[in-house]
Amino acid sequence: MKLTVVGGGSTYTPELADGLARLRDTLPVEELVLVDPAPERLEPVAAVSRRILARHGHPARITATADLEAGAEGADAVLLQLRVGGQAARNEDETWPLECGCVGQETTGAGGLAKALRTVPVVLDIAERVRRVSPGAWIVDFTNPVGIVTRALLKAGHRAVGLCNVAIGLQRKFAALLGTAPGEVHLDHVGLNHLTWETAVRLGGPGGPDVLPRLLAEHGDTVAAGLRLPRALLDRLGVVPSYYLRYYYAHDEVVDELRAKPSRAAEVAAMERQLLALYADPALDEKPALLARRGGAYYSEAAVDLTAALLTGNGSPYQVVNTLNAGTLPFLPADAVIEVPAAVGAKGAVPLPVPEVDPLFAGLMASVTAYEDLALEAALRGGRERVFRALLAHPLVGQYAYADTLTDLLLAHNREHLPWA
16 A cells, blocks of 8 residues: 655654554555655655654655655555645744734634635645546645645545544543543534534444533533633533634634734744754654644544545544535535544545534534635635635634735735735
8 A cells, every 4th residue: 555645744744654653454554655845854754754664663665755746656545734835934824914913823814815825726736646647546635724625626526535633632632531542432523624613522432422511510621721711611602612713712812812922833943943853863763752742633643544444444434524515514505625523435534414503603614614615716716806805704804904904915925826916
């Protein structure tokens, strides 16, 4: 089995190598190809990944290349984890929206739109080139904004499933609090990528007893602290929102915090420099502790589980993924991409039935889905007015004066990545 990683020079990649080594019976990879145009990143990342596999006695061969077609030829699955513009572009996404008093974040709001505009055309080009050399390959998208990027891939007819680590992170946290194995915890997870709520926590499987009330009663303070939201809000909602909901539920508070400290991109860039130096050490043959602070917790487990389910049937039969709505949430368009538990197999991901969604959550989902429609249109066709319309539709922007100013700022900061601008 051959797995190709586009963006293989990412400092995340040794986490994936570690997961492949530990979960070799779930996903028996024979060849791992890392594709990246930046040799200064690709070489140390590939080297430490080889040492990690060797430490575990894994026989897979790791190759590294800047040639996408060569790397993807014959691949069974292609994992996308690229960042167009790198941490420098992310730093801008997280800073210029603050000039209008709007959240600066790389996956939502104005910054998220900028990332979508830069990323969608590049990902579609990659997917078309992959299709030419490996027409049967599955594309697993971990590239943000996952919902919009996955929707672009599906709209273009690619065999694609989107993946995020929010659900698996909460599953692991809840399992630890409840004193049970992660595999025993099934989440009623509903929403869009980075806009989700846990409406039930079930033991034993999709139809198991709901222990969310017990979880909140016994561990609500711990859960709330992890989300940086008040315990009282969780009790009033009766659900556990994703930590990304803090950008909506505590918008002005978050803006004040972001203005008072360096951007997350600046922190991550410093970590990446340290990680690449560590990876260059020929004695390092395990993922360093610093990698846990980089983000992407349980990324490898989620990626291996999903890829295995698509290719071998060895993965978990029910997984939280980003896939077509297809009537699952009747208040959203059929071609919207939603993030819900799905049955995953050789034919892809089929969402499980979802109980009726509280209008408090459904309304925000519908609003952000409308924004995503407009964002994808802007990413595919360009044009200042399309960017303005997407920003005006976004709940974190909304006002026309802000949308106008943010449009100008977005274009000014992204001209090198947007040929039409």
